[in-house]
Amino acid sequence: MSRTSTRWRLGLTATTALLVASAVVPVPAAAEDVTDYAITVDPATKGARIDDTMYGVFFEDINRAADGGLYAELVQNRSFEYSTADNRSYTPLTSWTVGGTAVTRNVDGRLNARNRTYLSLDAGSSVTNSGYNTGIRVESGRKYDFSVWARADQADALTLSLADAEGALAEVRQVAVKGGWAKYRARFTATRSSTAGRLTVATDGPVALDMVSLLPRDTFKGHGLRTDLAEKIAALDPGFVRFPGGCLVNTGSMEDYSEASDWARQRSYQWKDTVGPVEQRATNSNFWGYNQSYGLGYYEYFQFSEDIGAMPLPVVPALVTGCGQNRAVVDEALLKRHVQDTLDLIEFANGPVTSEWGRKRARMGHPEPFRLTHIEVGNEENLPNEFFARFTEFRTAIEAEYPDITVISNSGPDDSGSTFDTAWKLNRDANVDMVDEHYYNSTNWFLQNNDRYDSYDRNGPKVFLGEYASGGNTFKNALSEAAFMTGLERNADVVKLASYAPLLSNEDYVQWRPDMIWFNNHASWGSPSYEVQKLFMNNVGDRVVPTTATGTPSVSGPIAGAVGLSTWATTAAYDDVKVTGADGTALLSDDFSGDASRWTHTGGGSWAVQDGQYVQTDVAAENTMVSAGDPAWHDYDLHVKATKKSGREGFLVAFGVKDTGNYYWWNLGGWNNTLSAVEQATDGGKSTLVSKAGSIETGRAYDIDVKVRGRQVTLYLDGQEWGGFTDDKPAEPFRQIVTKDAKTGDLIVKVVNAQAAQARTAIDLGRVKVGSRAAVTTLAAAPDAVNSETATPVAPVRSTFTGVARKFTYTFPANSVTFLRIKKG
Secondary structure (H helix, E strand, C coil): CCHCCCCCCCCCCHHHHHHHHHCCCCCCECCCCCCCEEEEECCCCCEEECCCEEEEEEECCCCCECCCCCCCCCCCCCCCCCCCCCCCCCCCCCCCEEEEEEEEEECCCCECCEEEEEEEEECCCEEEEECCCEEEECCCCCCEEEEEEEEEEEEEEEEEEECCCCCEECCEEEEEEEEEEEEEEEEEECCCCCEEEEEEECCCCCCCEEEEEECCCCCHHHEEECCHHHHHHHHCEEEEEEEECCCCCCCEEECCCCCHCCCCCCEEECCHHHHHHHHHHHEEEEECCECCCCCCCCCCCCHHHHHCEEEEEEEEEECEEECCCCEECCCHHHHHHHHHHHHHHHHHHHHHCHHHHHHHHHHHCCCCCCCCCCCCCCCCCCHHHHHHHHHHHHHHHHHHHCCCEEEEEEEECCCHHHHHHHHHHHHHCCCCCCCEEEECCCCHHHHHHHCCCCCCCCCCCCEEEEEEECCCCCHHHCCCCCCCCHHHHHHCCCCEEEECCCCEEECCCCHHHCCEEECCCEEEEEEHHHHHHHHHCCCCCECCCCCEEECCCCCCCCCCEEEECCCEEEEEEEEEEEEEEECCCEEECCCCCCCCCCCCCCCCCCEEECCCCEEEECCCCCCCEEEECCCCCCEEEEEEEEEEEEECEEEEEEEEEEECEEEEEEEEEEEHHCEEEEEEEEEEEEEEEEECCCCCCEEEEEEEEEEEEEEEEEECCCEEEEEECCCCCCCCCEEEEEECCCCCCCCCEEECCCCCEEEEEEEEEECCEEEEEEEEEECCCCCCCCCCCCCCCCCCEEEEEECCCCEEEEEEEECEEEEEEEEEC
């Protein structure tokens, strides 16, 4: 069955839809009317087939996506395992307050070896947990299951209570405790609702506690996941779920959690840590600065994928660290262990109950296999040769034992550059099945690169676009992503899988922006990008119907803007800044022998004139931009002398500076002083135009020259040409794709109009027999519109258009994404 037959999920009353639709849906017009654009459909030519798994989601435990998010556990730090290794502010009692005397212990007598810390509570004492965000959320009339592992030498009573500042939220419960470690349970029924609840455990006598838990009885399909978040993901109708990372997979120690590794707290995500009884699962230091409990582990992940009808796509460590660490692990025995772990993971997912890991899956409650078909090795490794040598060992072992599994490689952390080029050559030469690409770029880049995959080798490795986003959560960002997605569909014979990232973000614990779904402890809402992803995922189609379309007439002027200086986690000194017009006119000359009055400080950091140099002295500050000159300057030469004083990176020289969110800069010694690149910032989002490996020496003065001519830029370092680029690709705001739903016969016309003017468009369907009506879904809003808990200006509107013919005219609203489902005649 085609996934495009999924019902329309619009969530609007008919009255509301009709009222809103009248503002955005045009009146039919005669074909001879003047139009801005033309779309011509070629139904006789067969376009690319689109797989049901084309679009999916990527779940990574970032922004508290798991604990405090999709995992329904309401108690934070339930097993007292928080550590300064996770976050410098953490202690084993983080999120707990103590009444009386309580001591956390990491000694013999613990619950088990992998659950290292427990709480010793004296008689007459209590501990209270504050949960996440504003507290523990409970809803009146709902049931909540409490459990705790406890140990008491003598008979003891635990008193359990749920309350907020206004009083009790449920009846007090008591459980009797005696003897060695055992699990005790109780159930609360909330008597009123609150978002600021607190769970208190008090004791009459001395007792040891571990794994204090409070879970809602009602979870998604009864499988322990928060219902509203799981439902929002399910509503996308994703074809796959990529898990668990991301940086979680390829950072930290590759050792296991054992005495041999001294119970390594900062290690890569390893699947065997995350299965079996939850009290026996290790916790880990999360790369993003907190602790992860693994309550949502691989079993829950496979189960969730099954529950929403999605293909599981796990990612395993390749033993080359990334995300700024860039270290290849040289330990053959450790590599072989990880290869075997990967084979065991496939057995856990697919093996019969008679196999070792299939039996363990069955004991957890799922005797049937999870039907795993794809697995990815590694994530964004920035050492392509070292990565590929290790990837080859994984691939060889997997293909020998499981020849039907698709093994996915990757191309590093960027959309271009030396790492990308080297990785792709290695993948092509080895005839790898599929390569994962990642990029987070500006809206401008996404509008410019709709044709990115048009020139990819149709016979080479397929592409998995595993992570992408345009750098913001406004509707303008979503529009640029939608425009790019039409290019993904047009190239569905090359791009087989694609997932926006990240998926989830708790608004009070944010490490990364943008994100698709936002939430707190009581509500969740989809970003504009969520609405775009949902619209595309629910209306994919089975095959592309080839089309041609006219573009937007535009003339690109020269690169224009002021100049700037900046640093990133470094201190640096600048001198002898000169800007000279192409005709030799001096536009700016500053040797800092006086003050710095010609410079405007728009970033962070601390700037001052010292000894005839302009110096930024805050080694921790990021993006410390100062700028000078006229935003109208164009066709000029910029000279700067720069010296790194201290810190982990180099320095940045900017040109074409329009404002704080729109500029170019030459980032010398970026990415932990491993790479130099020119980046373009558009509305705050950055994309890389050209890059090379290299570092900047501390204490050495560098001569930097930038030559700007029209849309062409040439860069010189110490008098030698370093590189250059021509930024002349149009950021086309009008993009379209047409697909066909094999089950219904519908043509799905998908149009993105990412500009302030409406687009009156002549549509020629060729000789296709069509009915006169089309079901229309429109996303239209101001470009800076942002969805929130209380307002959703970006939401789908459903309407009906009755002017369909083989040739007809339709006016697409300004700043809109419009899908027309046209019935066959």
